[in-house]
Amino acid sequence: MPTYTQPLKPLGGHLKIVEIFETVQGEGKYAGVPSMFLRTGACNLECAGCDTKWDRWSEMPYAEAAAIVLDHKSSHLVLTGGEPTLWQPQLGEFLEVLDTASESQPANFHTVTVESNGAVPIRAGAFLNRVDLWSFSPKVGTLGREEYFHWEVVLENLRLTEGQNQLKYVLDPNVPEDVDRVFKFHEQAQIFVPDEFVYFQPYDTETLVNILHAPGLDDITSYLRRLTAxxxxVAERSEQRFRVLPQLHKLLSYR
Structure with missing residues (x-):
């Protein structure tokens, strides 16, 4: 599977799209908000335990993708992946098309969130200027490999998006070295993100997949135990500064 480290070349009015769907945002400051998700293809990482499909896509014209988004009532658009920041020029153009198409439907003005691992440099331009919230989830040991951390790139992206970002750390409470690594990194990251926009989330992909496809009491109980732990x-390590949240959409058996 190919991996990438920089934004990719424009596709001439098309996006590589895996899927577009309506659901409930399950993470971060907009948790519980009905949202449209647009999942782009390709990723710069190959993390262990990845729970999303991003390596099969179709090329879709901007106008067609915008029409699908506008056909739903949700006014919150989430650009996710894969890794959407690989497609910054294209997504900037797409959002211009979406905004133009929305002019005749003011109620459909969209708040835009980008979900990113933070390991691709964010470029100045139309895309950066149009996004309302940058949601960064840096990868740590249980989710990737040592060479995937890219802390310096993540820090620069946090600096560039200061005032419009949030941080989500996905951790296994039973892996203390990952916990230590995250808190050490956050000593640098904290100057760019207020405490109220820093979220921790338990890592337990197998249980979450079971909950999503065939929810059972044992799976939910297992996940809640990790959440409690x-x-x-986090309360002990951070003097109760940060929030710990579940993936709400998966507990609700949503996509």
């Missing part, structure tokens, strides 16, 4: 750990 992480909540206690």
């Amino acid at each position: 992480l909540t206690k750990l």
